[in-house]
Amino acid sequence: MTDPFPVLDLRDAAGSEEARAGFLHRLRVAVHEIGFFQLVGHGVEDADDMLDLARRFFALPEADRLAMNILDSPLFRGYSELGRERTRGVPDQRRQLDIGPEQPSRPLTPGDPPYRCLIGSNQWPGAMPELRPAVESWIARLTDLSHRLLRLLLESLDAPAGFLDDVVDPDPQIHLKLLHYPGPEQPGEDRDYDQGTGIHNDLGLLTLLVQDGTGGLQVAVDNDRFAEVPVIPGAFVVNLGELLEVATRGYLRATKHRVIRPAPGVDRYSIPFFYNPRLDATMQPLPSPYVADSGGVVADADNPLFALYGDNVMKGLVRSFPEIVARHHPALAAAAGSTRS
Template sequence: MSNVLPVLDLRDADRGPSTRADFLAELRAAVHDIGFFQLVGHGIDNGAEILRLTQSFFALPESDLAELSILKSPHLRGYSEVGRELTKGAPDQRRQLDIGPERDPSPADPDAAPYLWLVGPNQWPAAMPELRPAITAAMDALTAVSHRLLRLILAALDAPEDFLDPIVSPDPQVHLKLLHYPGRRAERPDEDQGIGVHKDYGLLTLLLQDHHGGLQVSLTEGEFIDVPPVPGAFVVNLGELLEVATRGYLRATTHRVVSPPAGVDRHSVPFFYNPRLDATMLPLPTRAVRDAGGVVHDPDNPLTNSYGANVLRGMLRAFPDLIALHHPELLGYSSR
């Protein structure tokens, strides 16, 4: 199937009233009808270098990577081998490095919110000192683009552009992953779950993918289409909290990644732009939201208006062994 995802140029938002109006109309259609689009003109011109660093990281000796094991981090930062993360109980066939804002751990407090242990330091490879400054700068740039894009989405819905500023300022809970999807094993060609079917937790995801592709989006129940790589573009999709804040008018669309064929290595870098951990979403003050029919109810994934609750519930599903190791008291946590 040909690419049905629109390609939007962020520069059009500043090219005069008529071009801006056309851009906002296209953006509104993309986030309402599909929940995915491709973004160019974002001003981040070192995507190829970020992908090169990603490839170099996963080419490090396994002993170097083991030093960064996510098993050592109570904050779920670090390196995961193939099969460490689960989606709907099945192991994802990818390696990854999880990176968040560089913070000191929260002081121990039995009365603190149970998601505050997500705050903490990252783990960086000693053999690649260039990785930390490059990724830190990329996260800063992606945070700025994401915040601008969020404001434009609100403008496209005729809501005040700054309405969601209080939930992300001054400290959005951003998250970046370096990902490696190895080719399928010759003896298991049907083992193709790069990452299983899911939705993202927060507000916006911006994905840098290499030329191999593999990302698929479900626009109708049970049917998936490929998201072909567009040079220089970030694939943008919406998270569950925007579906909650718009009573289902905006779509947090189901997607997955299919493992590449044997002998092919896929690399990608998703960036997740989220509210502060303690933030609670409010319905957007716009007619489109008031008239919306409500979020899609999934008994296996109940949506809440609390980002901290959403992400903690997701971490419990994705890393149950790590939760049992570092935070066994949370094993019975739901969204209380």
């Protein structure tokens, strides 16, 4: 592929037969060869407004943000200070607000799978009441967009477009983060703190990201050489999660990526949206000729892959938030050994 991050225009998918066929071909090549692409023509026009909301949220007094401290949430939702979330055991140098599906809480009962702890309500900032309706509108629109894109992706693989509808309907386990990456206060700070977000794969189906003009998102290409994703105003950076790699026997790629911390005095803001199956849904191999002929690897000794999404997401949370696991889910901490750093 000459362009490691191709730009796809979603309007082509609704155009002529020739335009749609061209779009599907470019989509299949992108998700097979790199697992990342940029999407324009998607009709979601208020990304700048959402990024401005993120800036305003992180400009609130720290006390207002800490009133939503993620450490107080057994659902792993709320506000995280710098270094709270970890990637591969190393603290990520970003602040964030984690938001999931807004659902009624219910107490866990004996025999419930661990992922049942993720069902409940979000924490919202009392000092910024306008944030909740804006985020909920954004989530609704990106859920619809993600589902449309997922069906197009399956069509590009000559699989039934609705094959995965049953794993997302009626309650996909969406996840949204508002992220703030502040640069170091001084040049030459300890290099252990250069990690904005460490090297990782996403866990579910699709991720749609809007980023400001700062840059810093890097993707592993050409045998783990990292290339920076260009900033295209108004575009979503789209990448695939592990479960699509599992379902396609490695034909589709959940490519490793990272975020480099900005330079001193520079701030980076971004908003990733994760579109995932229901917690209790199990992925099945896609009925696609591309998948049938694929001999890709779907197992990783350092990163167990689970077809049941609830198990896959709990794997990630146990690694990323050891303090929350130790405080609210001691049985998980004991089982996973997650209290080690």
